[in-house]
Amino acid sequence: MQTARDPGTVRILGIDPGLRVTGFGVIDVRGRDLAYVASGVIRIPAGPLPPRLRVIHDGVSEVIAQYRPALAVAEIVFVNVNPQSTLLLGQARGAAITTLVAHGLDVREYTALQVKQAVVGHGRAAKSQVQAMVQRLLALPGVPSTDAADALACAICHAHAAALAGAAGSRGMRRGRLR
Amino acid sequence: MQTARDPGTVRILGIDPGLRVTGFGVIDVRGRDLAYVASGVIRIPAGPLPPRLRVIHDGVSEVIAQYRPALAVAEIVFVNVNPQSTLLLGQARGAAITTLVAHGLDVREYTALQVKQAVVGHGRAAKSQVQAMVQRLLALPGVPSTDAADALACAICHAHAAALAGAAGSRGMRRGRLR
Numbered sequence: 001m002q003t004a005r006d007p008g009t010v011r012i013l014g015i016d017p018g019l020r021v022t023g024f025g026v027i028d029v030r031g032r033d034l035a036y037v038a039s040g041v042i043r044i045p046a047g048p049l050p051p052r053l054r055v056i057h058d059g060v061s062e063v064i065a066q067y068r069p070a071l072a073v074a075e076i077v078f079v080n081v082n083p084q085s086t087l088l089l090g091q092a093r094g095a096a097i098t099t100l101v102a103h104g105l106d107v108r109e110y111t112a113l114q115v116k117q118a119v120v121g122h123g124r125a126a127k128s129q130v131q132a133m134v135q136r137l138l139a140l141p142g143v144p145s146t147d148a149a150d151a152l153a154c155a156i157c158h159a160h161a162a163a164l165a166g167a168a169g170s171r172g173m174r175r176g177r178l179r
Numbered sequence: 180m181q182t183a184r185d186p187g188t189v190r191i192l193g194i195d196p197g198l199r200v201t202g203f204g205v206i207d208v209r210g211r212d213l214a215y216v217a218s219g220v221i222r223i224p225a226g227p228l229p230p231r232l233r234v235i236h237d238g239v240s241e242v243i244a245q246y247r248p249a250l251a252v253a254e255i256v257f258v259n260v261n262p263q264s265t266l267l268l269g270q271a272r273g274a275a276i277t278t279l280v281a282h283g284l285d286v287r288e289y290t291a292l293q294v295k296q297a298v299v300g301h302g303r304a305a306k307s308q309v310q311a312m313v314q315r316l317l318a319l320p321g322v323p324s325t326d327a328a329d330a331l332a333c334a335i336c337h338a339h340a341a342a343l344a345g346a347a348g349s350r351g352m353r354r355g356r357l358r
Contacts, residue, residue, distance in 0.1 A: 049288065
C-alpha cells in the first residue's frame, strides 16, 4: 500500500545484507526530522547458493515495491576472520545491492564507523547501544532486532550526512532526492 | 536476434564472474554434440561498487535477452589469498548469479576441478590448456580469451555431466532441459 507523501520527504531504505538474515529498515526524512516507516528481516533458508540469492533478490524486491524508497543505503563490510564467511557475505551483499540498482535505486555506502558515529556519537559503540539509539531516534515502542537496527542505523546515517551536506539550504531536498 | 532452435537442443550459458571482467559463453547441446553460439566479456569500469554491480547486472541481462539460454552454469570459487579480493569477487559473483536467478534461470555450480576434468581430462590443467581444449571441442577458428574460455568451459562441463547422467536415454533432453 502506498500513501501520498509530502514532496519534501525523502524515504530511505537501509539494508544489512547477510546470507542467513538480511535486515531492512525504512525511514522518512524531512529536514532534520526522522520518521520510522518499517523494518524487518528476510530469512534465507540453507541450501545451494543460487536459490538463496534468489530469496534475497525476491525479498529486497518486495520491500522496494511495498515502500518505494527514493534511495538505498548499505554498510561497507570488511573482511571476516573466516575467508569462507567473507566470500559468502560478499555474495549476499552483491545480491542485495544488485537488486537495489536493478530497480534504479542509488545505493550509498558508509563504513560501520561512520554509521556508529552518526547514530551513537562514537565509532566503538556496541550493537546494544546502536539498537538503543535507533529506538530513541525513531521513537520506537520497543528495541528493534540487531539486523533491523543495523539497517535502520544505515538509513539514519545517510539522513544525518545529507542534512549536514544540505545545512546551508534545502535545494537537494526540494528536488526529491538527498544529495 | 532469436532463431528457431531444434526442440532437442539445450542452450547453456556459462558465466565467469569478476569485478573487472565477467566472461560469458553460450553453447547449444544436442545429445553429445556441442555447438558454439557466442562468447565474450563484460568489462566493468573502476569506481564505487553499486554502479559496478549494475554493469554486471545489465550486461548479464543483455546476454540472457539476446541468447535466451535454458539454464546457466557458474564455477564455484574459492577464497583468495587476499581477503579483500575474496570479498570483491564474492560481490561480483553475487551480482551475476542474482541476475541469472532473477531471470528465472536455474544456475548449476561446479568446482574448478570438475570443470578442468570435464574439459581437459585432469584437474591440474593450466589456463592455456583449458583455452586450447575449448577451442578444439567447439571447433573455434581461434583461441578464446581466458575469461570467455572459462565461461565456455563451465557450459561444456555441465553438458558432459548432463550427457553422462542421461546416458541411458534422452528423456531429460526431450523435456527441453538437461537434468
